Amino acid sequence: MKHIPRKRFGQNFLTDDGVLHDIIRAIDPRPDDSMVEIGPGLAAMTRLLLESVRRLHVVELDRDLVARLKKAFDPERLVVHEGDALQFDFGSIPVAEGGKLRVVGNLPYNISSPLLFHLAQIAPQVQDQHFMLQKEVVERMVAEPGSKAFGRLSVMLQWRYYMELLFVVPPSAFDPPPSVDSAIVRMIPLPQPLDCDVALLEKVVTQAFSQRRKVIRNCLSGMFSEQQLIDAGVDPQARPEAVPVEGFVALANLLRR
Numbered sequence: 001m002k003h004i005p006r007k008r009f010g011q012n013f014l015t016d017d018g019v020l021h022d023i024i025r026a027i028d029p030r031p032d033d034s035m036v037e038i039g040p041g042l043a044a045m046t047r048l049l050l051e052s053v054r055r056l057h058v059v060e061l062d063r064d065l066v067a068r069l070k071k072a073f074d075p076e077r078l079v080v081h082e083g084d085a086l087q088f089d090f091g092s093i094p095v096a097e098g099g100k101l102r103v104v105g106n107l108p109y110n111i112s113s114p115l116l117f118h119l120a121q122i123a124p125q126v127q128d129q130h131f132m133l134q135k136e137v138v139e140r141m142v143a144e145p146g147s148k149a150f151g152r153l154s155v156m157l158q159w160r161y162y163m164e165l166l167f168v169v170p171p172s173a174f175d176p177p178p179s180v181d182s183a184i185v186r187m188i189p190l191p192q193p194l195d196c197d198v199a200l201l202e203k204v205v206t207q208a209f210s211q212r213r214k215v216i217r218n219c220l221s222g223m224f225s226e227q228q229l230i231d232a233g234v235d236p237q238a239r240p241e242a243v244p245v246e247g248f249v250a251l252a253n254l255l256r257r
Contacts, residue, residue: 016173034095038105
């Protein structure tokens with residue numbers, strides 16, 4: 001029985017074999033990997049991953065797809081977790097001693113940013129992440145300071161990860177085709193992110209980018225004096241998108257002190 005994609009779950013199923021194999025090559029799965037796939041859908045990527053890994057965990061919200069997965073695969077090889085990835089405890093997935101978790105998935109566009117922040121909480125336990133996301137979102141993730149795409153998502157993720165846009169995927173690779181291009185991003189947690197209180201960093205960054213057209217002195221006028229900005233190495237006349245990650249970390253550390 002054909003599964004009808006559900007808009008409320010943001011379902012666009014990847015069907016292009018060439019793109020699927022490109023993604024698998026980028027992930028480079030190994031037999032002993034502790035791996036979890038978010039949103040396996042109709043299992044196109046799941047099947048290819050299982051050709052390499054001995055056991056794969058998947059997180060799926062759609063009950064109909066959960067039933068299909070459980071029927072189609074050996075439970076010893078495919079461990080199905082039914083539920084919302086935004087609520088799922090990824091840290092609960094067992095990993096080999098001394099190993100780390102590998103996370104992959106075609107993320108629903110409607111929850112991509114919250115899900116990335118949810119996963120950032122377990123970054124020290126993660127080896128790498130490979131995701132399909134809306135191309136515009138990936139461009140914001142990897143944007144350099146000074147570009148229009150550089151913003152809250154850029155700062156909060158670049159503080160925690162090395163990230164790389166690997167390649168673009170056209171709408172024609174999906175069923176149904178989305179209205180935008182997608183892209184594959186690789187995310188590798190930094191072994192030593194700059195020392196910082198993440199809650200304070202979030203507070204500063206959110207305030208700074210709430211009024212992008214203003215200079216940073218005006219955006220953060222209730223938090224820092226002009227001299228404090230200068231002491232942190234931040235040009236008071238710069239717009240928020242021109243301030244590098246290190247500048248925001250310095251300001252968060254000022255708040256902590």
